[in-house]
């Protein structure tokens with residue numbers, strides 16, 4: 001596919017029936033650097049994120065994992081002091097090009113946050129919100145149900161769709177947020193430590209869900225829990241303090257036989 | 273002391289406790305002053321208003337003084353002519369209430385939309401720099417004495433805006449007119465709406481905005497569909513406060529809208545509000561103890577009840593629309 005064909009817009013019909021091999025790249029960054037004012041948070045990150053796989057980003061706190069994730073769907077635009085250099089290519093198109101509308105971009109790249117953040121609205125309205133603003137309101141109830149099923153929440157909430165999303169437990173709230181993110185059927189799902197605020201049971205439910213989601217979506221998940229990355233991801237990127245991407249490879253390779261000594265040290269718990 | 277070795281019965285603890293008690297008493301005393309003042313005002317109003325109707329103050333009546341019916345309560349509440357100085361005086365308070373409500377509703381049509389829009393702009397759109405300029409400006413607007421607003425109305429709003437514009441459109445506009453009063457009270461209460469609403473919107477957690485932006489919502493959608501509903505309690509409170517302020521506003525409306533009590537919805541004629549009447553009366557045009565003079569308290573009582581009901585409404589709204597986010 002040539003670059004000019006790849007307009008970032010809400011309409012994805014054209015590439016819907018296209019054959020995609022498992023090696024297809026969904027997101028690629030080139031020389032991506034980020035500053036907050038004078039402080040540099042990311043240094044020349046080059047990374048190719050494969051389609052329909054789970055890619056984990058690990059590293060010590062403050063190493064730029066969240067910053068990296070926010071570059072992909074341009075949520076960093078919301079931070080006044082944030083400046084981005086380099087490229088983030090989504091299916092070949094640099095999302096920082098002038099003609100890209102971040103609103104349209106975010107409709108194709110969903111996001112789940114660290115702290116569950118359902119709207120103070122009913123469960124149904126939470127899931128339907130993205131569909132409504134994207135005018136995908138045909139068969140709304142059906143779409144809501146599908147999303148809740150995919151998020152493994154349907155059985156727990158099907159009788160209380162009109163009660164507030166805030167009445168759910170933390171783990172349920174996070175699955176509600178996942179349902180909300182996948183309801184409009186994005187292509188990539190970004191997750192920033194989606195289980196860090198949850199108890200072990202809820203965490204393992206989220207982990208199962210992430211593996212499940214990779215059948216249909218490209219999942220990029222930030223975690224500072226190395227076991228979690230090892231369990232759920234196909235690829236792992238290790239960031240270290242200073243915003244450097246030290247190593248990026250198959251998860252198995254990273255955990256069993258990393259090239260970089262610092263990765264070895266980090267994984268074996270020598271620091272971080 | 274047998275328990276001394278525990279170290280919890282010594283001097284330090286009891287000294288602290290005494291201080292604590294003193295502080296508590298002082299704070300309670302201050303709170304009591306405000307409550308006592310409110311009760312005293314209400315009592316004086318009620319006491320004197322009674323004499324407007326029955327010739328004796330309430331406490332005198334209770335002590336056994338004979339009543340001398342002057343103005344009927346029903347006449348007062350339902351009468352549509354307010355003419356205390358006329359050869360055939362009438363004490364129907366409706367024209368004054370009409371004047372007050374006319375100004376209040378008109379002012380709300382200005383302060384609520386502009387104040388809300390300003391709040392949304394400040395909270396969701398403005399950059400740090402713009403906010404830094406605009407917020408203090410609004411505070412200056414809020415700090416201008418109301419008499420200055422009144423002069424602004426008669427020296428600018430009426431002659432430069434209301435009269436030229438509406439006379440061209442074929443209305444006849446008198447020098448004192450309700451419209452100027454609406455505009456000036458509307459402007460005065462914008463900062464109240466905007467600053468309280470902005471506080472409410474700014475305290476909506478950014479998590480909620482991120483959730484919506486992350487789904488591909490536009491700024492406008494985030495403002496109206498996420499931030500506004502989540503802060504509705506504070507926004508409604510700001511409206512109620514602004515309305516309450518408009519009801520009680522005195523100097524600006526007295527200057528702008530005038531002293532002719534009439535039962536009208538025409539904004540281009542001179543009207544009189546309850547407060548404007550009270551100014552006129554308190555300036556001493558009537559002798560102490562006369563019915564005209566006592567009418568001051570009856571009207572004051574109505575005004576008090578109106579603002580009190582706004583406060584009660586405010587409490588109800590707060591309970592009904594408690595901040596839903598955490």
Ligand SMILES: Nc1ncnc2c1ncn2[C@@H]1O[C@H](COP(=O)(O)OP(=O)(O)O)[C@@H](O)[C@H]1O
Pocket residue numbers: 036041059060061062063064065066067068079081
């Ligand atoms: N909004 C912000 N403004 C200024 N500096 C920030 C902001 N967000 C993150 N940073 C800084 O950028 C660096 C990377 O942060 P972050 O991406 O949150 O790391 P991580 O998610 O790996 O913990 C940190 O030094 C942090 O202090």
Ligand SMILES: [Mg+2]
Pocket residue numbers: 065066067192
């Ligand atoms: Mg982070």
